[in-house]
Amino acid sequence: MPEQIFSYQQLFNFTKAVFQKIGCSDAHAGIATTSLISADVRGIDSHGIARLSGYVRLWEAQRINATPAIKVIHETPSTAVVDGDKGLGLVVAPFAMQIAIEKAKQAGTGWVSVQNSNHFGIAGHHAMMALEHDMIGIAMTNASPLVAPTFSVDKMLGTNPICVAAPAGNEPAFVADLATTTAANGKLEILQRKNLETPSGWVQDKYGNPSNDPHELKKGGALLPLGGDREHGSHKGYALGAVVDIFSALLSGANYAPWVPPFPAYVPMPTQQPGKGIGHFLGAMRIDAFRSADDFKKSMDHWIQGFRSAKTVPGEEKVLIPGDPEREMEADRLKHGIPLLNMVINDLEEVASKFNLLLPKQHI
Amino acid sequence: MPEQIFSYQQLFNFTKAVFQKIGCSDAHAGIATTSLISADVRGIDSHGIARLSGYVRLWEAQRINATPAIKVIHETPSTAVVDGDKGLGLVVAPFAMQIAIEKAKQAGTGWVSVQNSNHFGIAGHHAMMALEHDMIGIAMTNASPLVAPTFSVDKMLGTNPICVAAPAGNEPAFVADLATTTAANGKLEILQRKNLETPSGWVQDKYGNPSNDPHELKKGGALLPLGGDREHGSHKGYALGAVVDIFSALLSGANYAPWVPPFPAYVPMPTQQPGKGIGHFLGAMRIDAFRSADDFKKSMDHWIQGFRSAKTVPGEEKVLIPGDPEREMEADRLKHGIPLLNMVINDLEEVASKFNLLLPKQHI
Numbered sequence: 001m002p003e004q005i006f007s008y009q010q011l012f013n014f015t016k017a018v019f020q021k022i023g024c025s026d027a028h029a030g031i032a033t034t035s036l037i038s039a040d041v042r043g044i045d046s047h048g049i050a051r052l053s054g055y056v057r058l059w060e061a062q063r064i065n066a067t068p069a070i071k072v073i074h075e076t077p078s079t080a081v082v083d084g085d086k087g088l089g090l091v092v093a094p095f096a097m098q099i100a101i102e103k104a105k106q107a108g109t110g111w112v113s114v115q116n117s118n119h120f121g122i123a124g125h126h127a128m129m130a131l132e133h134d135m136i137g138i139a140m141t142n143a144s145p146l147v148a149p150t151f152s153v154d155k156m157l158g159t160n161p162i163c164v165a166a167p168a169g170n171e172p173a174f175v176a177d178l179a180t181t182t183a184a185n186g187k188l189e190i191l192q193r194k195n196l197e198t199p200s201g202w203v204q205d206k207y208g209n210p211s212n213d214p215h216e217l218k219k220g221g222a223l224l225p226l227g228g229d230r231e232h233g234s235h236k237g238y239a240l241g242a243v244v245d246i247f248s249a250l251l252s253g254a255n256y257a258p259w260v261p262p263f264p265a266y267v268p269m270p271t272q273q274p275g276k277g278i279g280h281f282l283g284a285m286r287i288d289a290f291r292s293a294d295d296f297k298k299s300m301d302h303w304i305q306g307f308r309s310a311k312t313v314p315g316e317e318k319v320l321i322p323g324d325p326e327r328e329m330e331a332d333r334l335k336h337g338i339p340l341l342n343m344v345i346n347d348l349e350e351v352a353s354k355f356n357l358l359l360p361k362q363h364i
Numbered sequence: 365m366p367e368q369i370f371s372y373q374q375l376f377n378f379t380k381a382v383f384q385k386i387g388c389s390d391a392h393a394g395i396a397t398t399s400l401i402s403a404d405v406r407g408i409d410s411h412g413i414a415r416l417s418g419y420v421r422l423w424e425a426q427r428i429n430a431t432p433a434i435k436v437i438h439e440t441p442s443t444a445v446v447d448g449d450k451g452l453g454l455v456v457a458p459f460a461m462q463i464a465i466e467k468a469k470q471a472g473t474g475w476v477s478v479q480n481s482n483h484f485g486i487a488g489h490h491a492m493m494a495l496e497h498d499m500i501g502i503a504m505t506n507a508s509p510l511v512a513p514t515f516s517v518d519k520m521l522g523t524n525p526i527c528v529a530a531p532a533g534n535e536p537a538f539v540a541d542l543a544t545t546t547a548a549n550g551k552l553e554i555l556q557r558k559n560l561e562t563p564s565g566w567v568q569d570k571y572g573n574p575s576n577d578p579h580e581l582k583k584g585g586a587l588l589p590l591g592g593d594r595e596h597g598s599h600k601g602y603a604l605g606a607v608v609d610i611f612s613a614l615l616s617g618a619n620y621a622p623w624v625p626p627f628p629a630y631v632p633m634p635t636q637q638p639g640k641g642i643g644h645f646l647g648a649m650r651i652d653a654f655r656s657a658d659d660f661k662k663s664m665d666h667w668i669q670g671f672r673s674a675k676t677v678p679g680e681e682k683v684l685i686p687g688d689p690e691r692e693m694e695a696d697r698l699k700h701g702i703p704l705l706n707m708v709i710n711d712l713e714e715v716a717s718k719f720n721l722l723l724p725k726q727h728i
Contacts, residue, residue: 081655108471111649226597227596232565246538290443303609306520311518
């Protein structure tokens with residue numbers, strides 16, 4: 001695919017300038033940019049700067065408030081509910097995660113459910129905030145309805161990701177960051193560009209029949225829960241996606257199920273709105289609320305080394321630890337730059353000209 | 365399959381008598397029996413009375429302590445670590461869940477990681493203890509290594525189930541109770557008895573090749589994580605199983621990964637024991653630590669009704685809510701009795717004669 005390479009700092013500066021142009025404070029623009037670009041750095045290209053123009057369009061449609069008064073509206077020693085005041089999820093989620101971390105310092109754990117927010121980028125970024133505090137971090141969010149539960153034709157859930165990040169000692173942290181679908185939308189886009197079919201169990205058509213067409217979502221079809229079909233455990237992926245929805249939205253008072261606001265600004269809001277905005281759920285567990293952090297991290301190292309030295313199936317070099325591919329990508333991209341597809345660059349050029357900004361020249 | 369039908373009370377009385385014969389107190393025998401038989405009632409036959417003889421053999425092998433001094437060895441306002449003193453998980457897990465519930469009353473949430481325990485039956489039973497307190501209940505456990513992570517030949521994880529139970533208002537509670545594998549061992553046993561092949565993505569052979577042989581585990585093969593293979597998301601099922609292991613064992617100081625003690629007493633203990641016994645993780649979140657329980661339950665009813673009225677794919681009558689099949693089974697079995705296969709009955713006859721007890725005559 002035609003692409004150009006940019007440095008992290010180039011993309012950071014441009015993105016931050018855009019967030020400032022829509023009215024974000026310097027502090028919020030910095031937080032939002034760090035959240036957003038963490039996706040590009042970690043190789044989750046579908047959730048990074050490629051979505052910047054989408055955020056701008058949501059702001060133009062007055063669905064995003066660039067100067068939110070984010071606040072705690074209910075709390076106990078280990079819990080809080082945060083009202084994001086229609087802010088960028090990229091800002092609201094780190095705010096909520098920070099509260100979870102503070103609660104965990106006092107009460108052992110902290111759990112924050114968030115209403116009235118917007119798309120928060122990648123779950124991993126928020127969950128990983130806990131690591132430097134010797135805490136386990138947890139992040140979830142609901143999302144636009146693209147997923148048909150087992151036996152359903154209707155799209156009732158988003159890709160509803162779950163991230164759990166746990167610190168290790170000498171080994172790098174364990175970071176499991178997964179959509180509760182067989183495959184996320186970004187993977188469909190890759191197949192679309194390559195003109196390839198999807199494997200079984202990724203999508204169904206608008207009648208609920210199995211399909212291998214990566215364009216199926218645009219034709220009224222749906223993504224499928226992890227498992228793909230009943231015989232392969234899709235009721236489990238569906239149940240996990242439902243848990244994310246309950247924790248993120250039913251505990252907070254956000255919209256849920258098919259009533260979650262869509263990310264594309266051109267898609268009309270659902271006529272029914274049972275809550276406010278979209279919902280997130282952030283958690284932090286202080287390791288030494290259970291056990292000495294040193295002992296835990298030694299055990300994590302031992303656990304990780306055990307998996308790394310497991311015998312592999314024919315044709316595979318090693319058993320991966322959750323977080324390995326993203327961390328390797330991060331090391332590579334921070335050193336060699338971040339490639340953007342020309343279609344993404346064109347999109348950013350439009351954003352640049354809208355705000356009288358200059359998109360940086362490619363780095364390499 | 366040849367089978368006989370027993371009433372709940374018949375199986376309860378017999379099981380409780382067996383637990384008393386191995387030395388459990390009246391109270392512990394009652395708790396263990398309620399935990400164990402809840403599986404039969406809910407239709408998860410592989411985890412119920414069919415395992416009673418297995419628990420007895422573990423006791424005979426001195427791997428289960430019938431008179432454990434279960435105690436809290438570390439705590440904060442929202443957390444605790446419990447040492448199960450080699451007791452039955454069927455007793456230790458409800459003890460730990462009760463602590464989680466008490467913590468949640470005070471601190472909003474309660475999270476208990478457990479070491480030095482044994483097999484705890486079905487996760488659902490323990491998680492559902494939270495429901496009557498208007499709390500969300502969470503239960504996980506690690507288990508004997510039967511599962512090969514993505515790209516691994518070696519069996520590094522158990523079927524490591526996760527249960528999340530959330531109360532509703534007029535609708536029955538949401539209860540998602542799932543092994544983090546494509547299919548649990550019990551489903552393989554059904555196919556073995558019927559002489560049928562497994563679908564793709566359930567098992568691999570001892571070399572790591574895909575297989576459809578339901579006897580594969582006995583031949584050195586492995587169960588596969590939810591997803592089945594990389595292309596269908598098995599790295600997600602693997603990551604979820606790993607999270608269960610970390611929460612249950614690395615936070616508590618129990619054994620983890622391939623070093624979890626095996627359930628069958630004839631399988632030797634792993635030579636390496638990095639922790640104590642097997643591990644569980646129990647959680648309780650008080651709904652009104654986030655939001656009025658009435659509002660939450662009204663939203664849950666609305667959520668559930670939305671899913672129930674979703675359009676179905678060709679050939680399916682309705683979209684199920686997690687917990688529906690087990691609840692319907694429970695209503696049926698409490699009314700019409702619990703069928704046991706003759707092979708299970710033979711096994712129970714042996715237990716009965718060992719302890720000079722009488723197995724009840726079939727009910728119907």
